[in-house]
Amino acid sequence: MINADQCVHCGLCLTACPTYEATGLEVESPRGRLVLLAQWAENPAERDASTATWLDDCLDCRACESVCPAHVPTGHLVEQWRAEADPADVDRRLMPWLKLLIGSPFGLNWLRKLGRWSQIPAARAFMKWTAPQFATPAVALMDGLLDYTPGPLSRHRLRSDADDGGVLLFVGCVMDAIYAETNVHTAALLRLAGQPVYVPIQQRCCGALHLHAGRRDEARQWAQRNIETYEKSKAHAIVVNAAGCGTTLKEYPQLFLHDSAWRERAVRFSEAVQDVLVVLQNHPLPDLPVRHERITIHDACHHVHAQQIFEAPRALLSRAGYQIEEMADSTRCCGSAGVYNLTHAEMSQKLLQNKLHNIPDGIETVAAANPGCMLQIQAGAVHFGRTLRVRHPVDLAYQAYQDQGYWSTGGPHGGQLA
Ligand code: SF4
Ligand code: SF4
Known part of the structure; x- marks a missing residue:
């Protein structure tokens, strides 16, 4: 009600x-x-x-x-x-596509392939022909991948340290299929911070995109699968690197307002959820020398407004040596918002244009901790002719530690990637 x-x-x-x-x-x-x-x-x-x-x-x-x-x-x-x-x-025309592509590893593999194929002109034309109502914004969004080719799903590449402790890494859907490297880098930084990582293959979509589209029943089903997966593990925390997924996972109890048994389980689950940037703030990595590179930060709505996370990305990136130049209105939505950029393309583009306008002159790197924002801002840079690379703070931190010899074979710090 x-x-x-x-x-x-x-x-x-x-x-x-x-x-x-x-x-x-x-x-x-x-x-x-x-x-x-x-x-x-x-x-x-x-x-x-x-x-x-x-x-x-x-x-x-x-x-x-x-x-x-x-x-x-x-x-x-x-x-x-x-x-x-x-x-x-409510515009629900995307739901069949969400059902097909989001959730199971099978669907995610197809999402990954679509991401790769979208870079081929003939495949782009075919996509526009098969799904004309969404194809123009969807294919335009895929421009965000022009300098980035999605590799195999991260859940198939990451090894678990142990399932009797440590942190359960929630790999997400778009993160798993499109930005698999970010999950690999997240695991590497968590290990560097002394946190053993467990990656259960049974984990499923958080349900955020379904909730955005008003499909609570489906979100509830995914939530139950994820709660069961966590309960079967001995992990002491569930770590997530996507702002949208983190918010949804933390708000699982609201999906079970009329089911006290599941609500109790959802409360225990949500209390264990932590954003990776907050984990790395509480378990800080070593300080690195200052880099020459200046960057700016876009604060994802579901970080700053839904989870009150603002300092954590700044703490990690400063520690990694980056010089941060704040953008105006960093906490203003970029227009991505789940599938909003596909269903409300005109409004989404207005917000995206404002976001790009607010990125300080001379800055060529933007940190954004949500896959939707990463794709949206990167695609906007292509459309509006701005030289930019948009990366997750974890990717930027990983690069900085790698440049200092961490993970390189025979380097001063050695170690394993995944
Ligand atoms: S801030 Fe907005 S939503 Fe809140 S009480 Fe005032 S008018 Fe209402
Ligand atoms: S679009 Fe406006 S009304 Fe809707 S959540 Fe954002 S600030 Fe609130």
């Missing part, structure tokens, strides 16, 4: 909201959406297409929740509305 009554209409959230900033419309603001949700809850029969559009334009970025004095969970409420909304009100 949707309850938007906590809002006191103070308006403090308005300037935090990217869709309000882009349109200037009250109905595209958190406060406006809460009014619409309240009306909707009162008169569910009086469905109206414009109201649905304004609600569905929400990115679920949670920026409004960060500034709200009344702690109104607007992003959650819109997510809940999406789950309960009439199918005609």
Whole structure:
């Protein structure tokens, strides 16, 4: 049941909201959406297409929740509305593709292949022909991979140190299929920090993309599989490197509000979830000499707004020797937001353009700790003619330690990659 009554209409959230900033419309603001949700809850029969559009334009970025004095969970409420909304009100045309590609290693292998094929002109034309409604933004997004070829799934490449302790590495879906190297680097840094790593093959999608699309039942099924996998292990923590996955894993209890047995298990699971950047803040790596390279940081919404993670990437990258130049509005959404960049291409592009505009002149490296943001900003750089490489903070840190001889055969520090 949707309850938007906590809002006191103070308006403090308005300037935090990217869709309000882009349109200037009250109905595209958190406060406006809460009014619409309240009306909707009162008169569910009086469905109206414009109201649905304004609600569905929400990115679920949670920026409004960060500034709200009344702690109104607007992003959650819109997510809940999406789950309960009439199918005609929410764009769910991507769901068959999500079902096919996201979740099982079989589907992820196809996602990885699509990522590779999208770089071949004839294959791009074929993709546009088979799925015309999403192909243009999807193929455009794949431009983010022009300098990067996805390798084999990380879950098949990573070895476990032990299953009787250590940390369970959650490899994710897009991270596993597209950015497998980031998972390999995450395992290497965790080991360097003294944390043995366990990578269970049975782990599944966190369910974030399904939740974004209002498919709570499917997200719940994935959650149950992941909870069972964790319970069968002896890991003392579940470590995740994708901001979106981390938020979803930490919020599993909300998927089981009406099932006390599963809720209890979900609470235990969520309490064990930790972001890798926070783990590396609590178990710091050695300080490295200052590098000449200046970088900037994009703060993923599901890090900064949903998990209040802001200092951790800065701590890791400073320790690794990078000079950080802050970008304006680093905590503003880049327009990726799950599958939003495919279903709401126009709004997504506006936000992306603002993000690129805010990257300081002369900076050629952007750190971003979410696969959706990495792909989105990298693709934007290609479209808007900006020389940039977008990398996860873990990738940049790995590179810095490698440059100092860590992991190199016969180097001063030696060691294993994965
Ligand atoms: S959602 Fe929060 S910040 Fe926004 S108007 Fe309501 S009470 Fe104020
Ligand atoms: S979640 Fe983001 S897009 Fe949605 S209302 Fe809040 S600030 Fe606006």
